[in-house]
Amino acid sequence: MDSTVVDVLTRFVACLPLVRKDDLPLLPTYWPRNERDSRAYLDTLARHVKQRMLAPNWTAIGGLFAVLGVPGDALDRFAAQVPAMSRRPYSLLLTNLTRDTVIVLDGPKLSVAALDWSSASYGDPLHGLASHLVRMRYPEDQWDEVIDAWVRGMRRTRPLAISGITRDLPHYIGFERIHAAYDDVIHAARSLGDSVEDGRLVEAAAHIGTALKDAADLLGMSEVPSEKEIADALFRWQAARFARKTDGLPDALFMWRRDPRVPERDDFSPVLVRRALAAEGLAPADLVFRGTAHLNTVVRVEGHPDPVVVRRETAAAPRREQGLLPEHAVLQLIEKSEAPIRAPRILALGFDDCGRHFAIHTYEGPEGRPPQHPVDGLLPAEADELVDELAALARVGHSSLSYEEPKEGFYRWLTERLAFFVDALPARTLEAAEQRGLPSGDVLRWALGRYEVAHRAPVILHGDLNPWNLVRAGRGGGLTIIDWEMGMIGDPLYDLVRHLHLTPTRTEMRMRMFDRWSSKLPPECVTGWEKDWRVYRWIEQIRSAYVDLDRMTTGAALDTPNVRRAVDAYEMTLSAATGSLGLRRRAVPKAPPALKAS
Structure with missing residues (x-):
């Protein structure tokens, strides 16, 4: 971005502290009473984002987060690890000053017209700088220029705002990267509307992939799914939402193809397979289990008495060590033998609408809660x-x-x-x-x-x-x-x-x-x-x-x-x-x- 524009934007931000608190709307009752406590402000931000952004969307989108491997508690974990911070006086700030929400007006002197004031807040001005750096997507080599310009502007209007900037700015940047990743995933998914069109899925998957890569370390994600895997997950989520809206199985969706190695069973018909695939896309986060090699989703299927597991290989982390026997063949042999071995039964094997291979097993965990494993040893x-x-x-x-x-x-x-x-x-x-x-x-x-x-x-x-x-x-x-x-x-x-x-x-x-x-x-x-x-x-x-x-x-x-x-x-x-x-x-x-x- 041009240096002149950077200077105009940072001078605009530096003027925000001149707006008096008395002229602003009342703050929520849970806002920090001590208006210099930066650490309390960060904790409040984490709770605010969780209550206002994640909680209202979690029922609809929490399962998608789990499928992508995105933890829902990253903000809480991040905030809990931040040490004591320098005290800075609160002020008016904008937390979404981006290329899409601001106009730089030409004229004798460049000026700024902020288009979106819904992101206005009252708190540590250093948070405003961090949000601007992350959301404006400045190239890394321009960050120092933006920070220096912000410091120059704040020295004129609120000198105490720059206290501890070297130590505390990285904390706010980390927070904003996590916040932006959550926001981008939700926004990209919601932007699809009711469409399952390939082009829109690919575009949304690219946005989500970029957001997750930018914040992977902070989110605690050791691997980010490929754009193809993200697009497939979005397709399953969208298709399941559409099926729920129509209260049925649309003719053009969930048209799976059987893998002949597992023939049709009397106790799990092709229609039940379609219903399982439809339920998979909207499974809640606590019934989605992402392991080292497989994604397992527990679903209930109308017309079948017990829960089942839709099982897929994850594309992000292929195992370096592979088994010598196909899993389905071993399970078939165990079931046929009627040996006293507690193991899943394989109900179906096939390829979904996207050509991705899947298996459906009986669910062997306890009813109504996640499976319990003897991680501390067997009794x-x-x-x-x-x-x-x-x-x-x-x-x-x-x-x-x-x-x-x-x-x-x-x-x-x-x-x-x-x-x-x-x-x-x-x-x-x-x-x-x-x-x-x-x-x-x-x-x-x-x-x-x-x-x-x-x-x-x-x-x-x-x-x-x-x-x-x-x-x-x-x-x-x-x-x-x-x-x-x-x-x-x-x-x-x-x-x-x-x-x-x-x-x-x-x-x-x-x-x-x-x-x-x-x-x-x-x-x-x-x-x-x-x-x-x-x-x-x-x-x-x-x-x-x-x-x-x-x-x-x-x-x-x-x-x-x-x-x-x-x-x-x-x-x-x-x-x-x-x-x-x-x-x-x-x-x-x-x-x-x-x-x-x-």
Whole structure:
């Protein structure tokens, strides 16, 4: 923006404190009484935005926020972290002085005509500057010029307004970035009206993507969905709103295409699939669960007695490790076997209007509330249940699944898979690994190749029995195993050891589970387990050191609870991994920027 215009705008803003409070409308009763308390003003702003902008829209748009991974409590969390601020006298200010709400008039002297006074407020003038910087979208290299011009103007009209500007301005800028992101998401979504036209969806998705990228760190979003994913989410939201308005299923919407790998079921007809997709778009935020690889939305479907889950892969964070068996095939096999295993049933598999793949499962959480996970470890009865389910899984025949047993055995295959995973990591992750004393894939092959494990009969494995893949007191009672996308066929000992590695487990609980496991499984599945379980634990410690470091370095999925906890415990993970390999830890550098920002 031209420097002359900048000077005119900042002189206009500097004149606002000259308006006396007595000439302004009465303030809300909750406004700070101390008219120099900047910290109290920021807290009030956070509450004001939540009450006036988020709360009225949350029922309609909260689910969309959750689908996009946008937390609804970012303003509260941000305000709570701001330290004490310098005292500045309150004054009249404008919080939406943008390119769309102001006109610079030509003439002998340039002048300003403000078009939108609905954003007028009374508070810390430094907030007005921060809002102007963010909302006017000045290029970063012009910020210093704008700030200097504002300071010059305020020195003439309200000198105390510039107190503590260097320390406090970043707090208001952070607040405004979050506020602007919320505002832009709501405005872009509302701007669609009743349209599901591609061009408008793409335009709205671009606006939302830009707003979220600008505030991702402050929002606590480790990843921002792609514009295609945002556009698809907007389409589902719009289509669901339109269906609700018409009180039916429009002929042109929710016309899904079946994936032939899951045939039609007697208990879940194609019409029920359409109804589930229609309900998905307007699901409330507390029934939308965004994980490391999947977006799960719990919905009720007219004509079906129980809630179901619409399950989609997230495009933002593809897993570096993939399961070997399709999730739907494993679930079909478990259901057909009638084995005593609590797991979801797959009701449908297909492609929606946008060509995006989806699955519909039975919902295994408790009725009327989000699922509960044993994040602090299993209770004794739950541990027994899990072992019993693993024993039942070991007896499920898998000859119908496409599987070829590795010639060199499961353990050799697993170590080669880990070494290949390490070799394929991004260069910056490998650099961070080297700094911490973690070896290359070739060294891993050699180090882990020194061990041998006994042969045990291969069985179906879940592959990722972390606490978030276990549901307490679910729909069928007891402990339910969900998220089977990492399924494989291999050594039954591996599933139990991986669970013990990923779940807080006391020594006595570990021995209880091993004793029950070794007595419940067929003899050919437990041979030599006493010696071999430690080898699998070493592999999992080493794997976690690389997986968690990659997430810290790239920022992938850092806002999901299981990843957040793993990253917080990384020092212990790294020590265990280097100890397993007999290596010495190196001094750990400072945390990568992606981790700091979260």
